[in-house]
Amino acid sequence: MTDAQSPLSPEGRSWPELAAALRELKRDDLDWRRGRHAAFVWHADDAVEEVAREAHALFMTENGLGLRVFPSLRRMEADVVAMVRHLLGGDAATAGHLTSGGTESIFLATHAAREWARRHRPDVTAPEIVAPWSAHPAVNKAAHYLGMTVRRVPVGAGFRADLPAMAAAITPRTVMVYGSAPTYSLGVVDPIAELADLARARGLWLHVDACVGGILGPFVRALGHPVPEFGLALPGVTSISADLHKSGYTAKGASVVLFRSAQHQAAGRYDFDDWPTGLYSVNTFTGTRPGGAVAAAWAVMHFLGEAGYRRIAATVMDAKARLVEGLARIDGGLHVWGAPELWAVGFGSEALDIFTLADRMTARGWSVGRIREPRGIHLMITPVHAPIIDEYLADLARAASEARGAAAPSPTQTVY
Numbered sequence: 001m002t003d004a005q006s007p008l009s010p011e012g013r014s015w016p017e018l019a020a021a022l023r024e025l026k027r028d029d030l031d032w033r034r035g036r037h038a039a040f041v042w043h044a045d046d047a048v049e050e051v052a053r054e055a056h057a058l059f060m061t062e063n064g065l066g067l068r069v070f071p072s073l074r075r076m077e078a079d080v081v082a083m084v085r086h087l088l089g090g091d092a093a094t095a096g097h098l099t100s101g102g103t104e105s106i107f108l109a110t111h112a113a114r115e116w117a118r119r120h121r122p123d124v125t126a127p128e129i130v131a132p133w134s135a136h137p138a139v140n141k142a143a144h145y146l147g148m149t150v151r152r153v154p155v156g157a158g159f160r161a162d163l164p165a166m167a168a169a170i171t172p173r174t175v176m177v178y179g180s181a182p183t184y185s186l187g188v189v190d191p192i193a194e195l196a197d198l199a200r201a202r203g204l205w206l207h208v209d210a211c212v213g214g215i216l217g218p219f220v221r222a223l224g225h226p227v228p229e230f231g232l233a234l235p236g237v238t239s240i241s242a243d244l245h246k247s248g249y250t251a252k253g254a255s256v257v258l259f260r261s262a263q264h265q266a267a268g269r270y271d272f273d274d275w276p277t278g279l280y281s282v283n284t285f286t287g288t289r290p291g292g293a294v295a296a297a298w299a300v301m302h303f304l305g306e307a308g309y310r311r312i313a314a315t316v317m318d319a320k321a322r323l324v325e326g327l328a329r330i331d332g333g334l335h336v337w338g339a340p341e342l343w344a345v346g347f348g349s350e351a352l353d354i355f356t357l358a359d360r361m362t363a364r365g366w367s368v369g370r371i372r373e374p375r376g377i378h379l380m381i382t383p384v385h386a387p388i389i390d391e392y393l394a395d396l397a398r399a400a401s402e403a404r405g406a407a408a409p410s411p412t413q414t415v416y
């Protein structure tokens with residue numbers, strides 16, 4: 001130890017004091033309970049939050065690395081995977097597991113695709129992935145860690161994956177094709193059925209990034225909204241990721257990755273035996289896995305059930321419709337980019353500088369998501385946004401009138 005005073009308190013501090021300090025620490029955080037956020041937080045309601053918190057606390061100490069000694073976690077994981085498999089068109093052959101989030105699910109699918117290719121196409125030494133430009137950075141992050149290359153292909157009509165361009169980007173080194181359902185930035189669903197046909201025809205692995213839409217998307221479709229099929233019912237889909245901590249409304253640290261078969265899943269499994277303790281064999285990137293995230297996912301999904309998710313789907317789609325109608329009434333040429341099928345939207349304007357409008361909204365206390373190309377404002381609509389759509393639109397109208405008079409475009413940089 002050094003001479004400097006330790007940042008650890010010498011005798012420890014009391015929990016009441018720390019609890020107060022924690023609440024104080026939250027003071028400048030995003031005001032998500034009142035829907036002031038554009039992304040990052042998915043809150044259904046207080047009852048769901050309570051279920052997640054209690055379930056999480058019950059299993060906070062248990063470790064999903066030790067499924068041998070925690071049959072509870074094994075059963076809950078299998079149960080959650082079965083629920084997601086049902087939602088995403090899987091069958092008895094489908095295999096999958098829980099992960100810590102979308103990034104890990106995508107990493108594991110990409111890793112499995114690379115290992116699958118190593119086995120079946122050993123001639124490919126520099127594997128490539130073909131993805132639309134709209135793909136989430138997680139696929140590049142995975143490729144970066146895995147020594148792979150991503151060819152990002154400009155999007156086509158409606159900001160969706162451009163099939164002919166994607167097909168043209170496939171080389172003898174391509175091992176994986178990628179599509180989103182929906183994309184993060186504009187919320188549009190790529191033509192997954194066509195990508196699946198393409199992948200099948202070329203003998204390639206197709207990963208569907210349904211991190212945003214995977215859980216609630218099927219309920220939006222069941223309500224009668226036109227949501228194209230994007231799951232395992234399409235024979236060319238090899239793997240699909242769906243985040244429970246996004247539209248599953250469970251606690252953070254939970255996502256599912258599904259594979260067409262146990263063989264595809266096994267391709268990504270990591271085994272190691274050359275050390276004192278013996279065989280270490282895991283499906284996940286992480287070693288220790290938080291039992292709380294598994295229990296919270298299990299409890300929230302059973303708590304909501306079909307009816308609960310249908311209710312959330314109806315709420316967010318109604319709020320989206322009111323937002324889209326309201327945008328058209330504002331003097332400023334505001335319009336949604338593309339035709340997003342779900343609750344994530346991006347909107348822009350040719351009549352005013354949209355980032356100046358975003359600055360004015362920020363000044364009014366809204367946390368605003370920005371999109372660089374096409375220039376726009378991004379919003380993931382959740383149930384907490386439903387009651388404040390009118391307030392949001394009223395502030396947008398005021399911000400638009402200020403933005404119309406702006407001399408120069410806002411120089412603000414876009415960040416995730």
Ligand SMILES: *Cc1c(COP(=O)(O)O)cnc(C)c1O
Pocket residue numbers: 100101102103104106136138180182183184209211212243255
């Ligand atoms: C959020 C997201 C991811 C990454 O998921 P994390 O849970 O943030 O790791 C990947 N793809 C899409 C489309 C996403 O929205």
